[in-house]
Amino acid sequence: MAQLVHAGGEVLRRRRQATEESSERRGLSRASEQRSGRSFWGSYSLNSSEAEREAIKAHNRKGYMLLRKHCLRKNNEESVDDHITSEEENPCVISEQEMQDKTGKAIPENQADESLCSSSSRDEDESQKSDVTHVEASRDDVASVDQSSVEDEEESMPLPKYSNAGGNIEAETKLSKDARPVKSARTVEDFETWQRIIRLDAVRANNEWVSYSPLQAAVTREKAIDSASAVCLKDYDHLEAHRIHHASRLVAILEAYATYDPEIGYCQGMSDLLAPLIAVLEEDDEAFWCFAGFMRKARHNFRLDEVGIRRQLNMVSKIIKTKDFHLYRHLEMLEAADCFFVYRMVVVMFRRELTFEQTLSLWEVMWADQAARRAGIARSSWGKLRLGAPPTDDLLLYAIAASVLEKRKLIIESYSSMDEIIRDCNSMAGQLDIWKLLDDAHDLVVTVQDRIE
Amino acid sequence: MAHRVDNEYDYLFKIVLIGDSGVGKSNILSRFTRNEFCLESKSTIGVEFATRTLQVEGKTIKAQIWDTAGQERYRAITSAYYRGAVGALLVYDITKKLSFENINRWLSELRNHADSNIVIMMVGNKSDLNHLRSVQEEEGQALAEKEGLSFLETSALEALNVEKAFQTILSDIHQIISKKALAAQEAAGSGPPTQGTTINVADSSGNMKKGCCST
Numbered sequence: 001m002a003q004l005v006h007a008g009g010e011v012l013r014r015r016r017q018a019t020e021e022s023s024e025r026r027g028l029s030r031a032s033e034q035r036s037g038r039s040f041w042g043s044y045s046l047n048s049s050e051a052e053r054e055a056i057k058a059h060n061r062k063g064y065m066l067l068r069k070h071c072l073r074k075n076n077e078e079s080v081d082d083h084i085t086s087e088e089e090n091p092c093v094i095s096e097q098e099m100q101d102k103t104g105k106a107i108p109e110n111q112a113d114e115s116l117c118s119s120s121s122r123d124e125d126e127s128q129k130s131d132v133t134h135v136e137a138s139r140d141d142v143a144s145v146d147q148s149s150v151e152d153e154e155e156s157m158p159l160p161k162y163s164n165a166g167g168n169i170e171a172e173t174k175l176s177k178d179a180r181p182v183k184s185a186r187t188v189e190d191f192e193t194w195q196r197i198i199r200l201d202a203v204r205a206n207n208e209w210v211s212y213s214p215l216q217a218a219v220t221r222e223k224a225i226d227s228a229s230a231v232c233l234k235d236y237d238h239l240e241a242h243r244i245h246h247a248s249r250l251v252a253i254l255e256a257y258a259t260y261d262p263e264i265g266y267c268q269g270m271s272d273l274l275a276p277l278i279a280v281l282e283e284d285d286e287a288f289w290c291f292a293g294f295m296r297k298a299r300h301n302f303r304l305d306e307v308g309i310r311r312q313l314n315m316v317s318k319i320i321k322t323k324d325f326h327l328y329r330h331l332e333m334l335e336a337a338d339c340f341f342v343y344r345m346v347v348v349m350f351r352r353e354l355t356f357e358q359t360l361s362l363w364e365v366m367w368a369d370q371a372a373r374r375a376g377i378a379r380s381s382w383g384k385l386r387l388g389a390p391p392t393d394d395l396l397l398y399a400i401a402a403s404v405l406e407k408r409k410l411i412i413e414s415y416s417s418m419d420e421i422i423r424d425c426n427s428m429a430g431q432l433d434i435w436k437l438l439d440d441a442h443d444l445v446v447t448v449q450d451r452i453e
Numbered sequence: 454m455a456h457r458v459d460n461e462y463d464y465l466f467k468i469v470l471i472g473d474s475g476v477g478k479s480n481i482l483s484r485f486t487r488n489e490f491c492l493e494s495k496s497t498i499g500v501e502f503a504t505r506t507l508q509v510e511g512k513t514i515k516a517q518i519w520d521t522a523g524q525e526r527y528r529a530i531t532s533a534y535y536r537g538a539v540g541a542l543l544v545y546d547i548t549k550k551l552s553f554e555n556i557n558r559w560l561s562e563l564r565n566h567a568d569s570n571i572v573i574m575m576v577g578n579k580s581d582l583n584h585l586r587s588v589q590e591e592e593g594q595a596l597a598e599k600e601g602l603s604f605l606e607t608s609a610l611e612a613l614n615v616e617k618a619f620q621t622i623l624s625d626i627h628q629i630i631s632k633k634a635l636a637a638q639e640a641a642g643s644g645p646p647t648q649g650t651t652i653n654v655a656d657s658s659g660n661m662k663k664g665c666c667s668t
Contacts, residue, residue, distance in 0.1 A: 189524075238492065267526045268522060268527070269498050306529055340499075344499050347499070348498055
C-alpha cells in the first residue's frame with residue numbers, strides 16, 4: 001500500500017501541490033504508522049526489512065491466486081450445472097474445453113497464472129513486440145511450474161476470507177471492531193449474478209486513468225485479449241486495447257473480492273472504487289489487497305441491510321444540523337433531512353463528482369486521516385501539534401456535508417422539493433474545487449466534531 | 454430557477470424506469486430528455502432523475518423520469534422512490550434472456566411498492582442488436598398482453614421508439630386521469646359534461662401542478 005500512497009503522492013506532486021495542511025497530515029500519518037509499526041492497509045509496516053516485505057508479498061500473491069483459482073472453478077461448476085442457459089453467460093464453457101484439448105492441463109491453474117502474469121508490467125514492455133505464440137509458450141512453462149506450487153500452497157493455505165481470523169494478513173488489522181457481518185443480511189444474489197454485473201460494469205469503465213498509467217495505456221491488443229480470455233470476458237469488441245486490459249483487471253479483482261467477502265459479494269459502485277487503485281498499481285495481487293483494505297470500511301455501505309449507509313447518511317445529517325440549524329429545518333420541511341440525496345456521494349466516495357486526479361487527492365487525504373486515527377493520534381495530542389483539524393475517520397462525510405452547506409442559500413431560497421436537491425447533488429460533477437472542499441471539511445471538523453462523534 | 458418555465462404545464466407526471474442492470478435504462482432517459490446516448494454510461498447508484506416537458510393530447514405535460522439502479526442490492530432505496538409514480542417503464546434487454554425472465558420479479562416489486570393504479574409499459578430495449586436477439590418481439594408482446602401492459606421495442610442508441618414509448622405511456626396516464634375526473638364529476642351529480650366543459654382534474658387525480666406527486 002505504501003506504493004499506492006507513493007503513486008498517489010506522485011500524482012499530487014506532479015499536478016498540484018497539496019495544501020500545506022494536507023501535506024503535513026500525510027507526513028504525520030506516515031510517521032505515526034512507523035511508530036505504531038503498522039502500515040496503511042496492514043500489508044507491511046514501513047520499518048520492515050525488504051526480505052520481510054518480499055515474504056508478505058509472496059504470501060499475499062498466493063492468497064490472491066487461490067481466490068482467482070476458486071473463481072474460475074466456480075465459473076466452471078456453474079457451466080456444468082446449467083449448461084444450456086449459461087452458455088451465453090459463461091463463455092468459459094467453451095474456452096475451457098478448447099483450452100483443455102489444446103494443453104491437456106486443467107484450466108483453472110493455467111488461467112490463474114495467466115491473469116497473474118498479465119499484470120507484470122516489466123514483461124509487458126518486453127513482450128510487446130513478441131508474437132502471440134511466444135507469449136503462449138512462456139505461459140505454459142510458467143503454468144507447469146506454478147501449478148505444483150499452487151497445489152502445495154493449497155494444502156497449507158486456506159482460501160483467504162474476509163474477517164477470517166486465521167491465516168492471512170487481513171486478520172492483523174484491527175479496523176473491524178464494528179465490522180462483524182450480520183447474518184440476517186445475507187444477500188439473495190449469487191456468484192453468477194455478481195459475475196454478470198461485474199463484467200457489465202467493467203466493459204463500461206471509462207479511460208480517465210490513462211494519463212496516469214502510461215504502461216497500462218500502452219498495452220498491446222494481443223496482451224489485452226489475453227488478459228480478457230483469462231477472466232472469460234467477452235463483449236469488448238468496441239473497446240481499445242488498454243480498456244480491454246483495464247476491464248479484465250477489474251473483473252479479475254472484483255471476482256476475487258466477491259469470493260473473499262461473499263457477505264458483500266459485488267455491488268455496483270465497487271468498480272468505481274477499484275478503478276483508481278488498479279490505475280496506479282500494476283500488479284493484480286497488490287491492487288487486490290489494497291482494495292480489500294479499502295473495503296474494510298467501505299463494505300458497510302454495500303450491505304443489504306443498509307445499516308452502514310444509514311449510519312453515514314445520519315452522520316451527514318447530524319453535521320448539517322449541528323452546523324446550520326436553519327438549513328436543517330428547511331431540509332426537514334422538504335422531507336429531506338435524512339440526507340438520502342447524498343447517497344451516491346457516500347457510496348462511491350465522490351468518485352462520480354470528481355475527476356480522477358481530484359479523487360486520488362481526496363481519498364489520499366481521507367486515508368491519511370484514517371491512518372492517523374488508527375495509529376492512535378488523539379484529539380488532545382493533535383491540539384498540541386497545532387495542526388488545525390484533528391484527524392477523523394469520517395472526513396468524507398464532512399466533505400459531503402460541506403458540499404451541501406455550500407449550497408445553503410440556493411436550497412433555502414429557491415428549492416421547494418427534495419427532487420431539486422437530488423438533481424443538484426447528482427449534477428455536481430465538474431463543479432467542485434477539491435481543495436476548497438477539503439478546507440471546508442476541515443473547518444467543519446474543527447467546529448462540530450466535538451458535538452458529533 | 455425552478456419557478457420560471459417549470460410552472461408552465463398542465464400536469465406533472467412522475468415515471469419510474471426499472472429493470473435489470475445494463476438493460477439501458479439510463480440511456481433511454483438521456484435519449485428522451487437530452488437526446489444523448491453514451492455507450493459508457495456508468496451504473497446508476499441509487500436514483501437519478503431528469504425532466505422533459507412535452508405536448509400530449511393537447512396538454513402540456515411535464516414528465517419527471519426517475520432512473521433507478523438495476524441491481525437487486527439497491528432495491529430498498531430505489532423502491533422508496535416508487536411513491537407518487539403514476540407510470541413505470543419496465544425495461545429488459547432483447548439480447549439478454551435473463552432480463553426478460555426477471556420481468557415478473559419487477560412486476561411484483563411494483564405491486565408491492567408502487568401505487569396500485571400505476572400505468573406500466575414494458576419496453577424491450579436494444580432493438581438495434583437484432584443479430585444478438587434472444588427474446589423475440591412476439592414473446593414480449595405475449596407477456597405484455599398476458600399482464601395487461603402496453604409494449605414497445607426500443608433502441609436508445611438509434612433513437613428508435615423512445616419518444617413513442619414515453620408518448621404512449623404519458624397519454625395512457627392522461628386518459629386515465631381524464632376518465633377519473635369525469636367519473637368523479639358524474640358521481641358528484643353534475644351529469645356528463647357537454648363538449649367544452651372544463652374538467653377539474655386536480656381534485657380527483659392529485660396530479661395537477663407541481664409538488665403533488667413529486668415527493
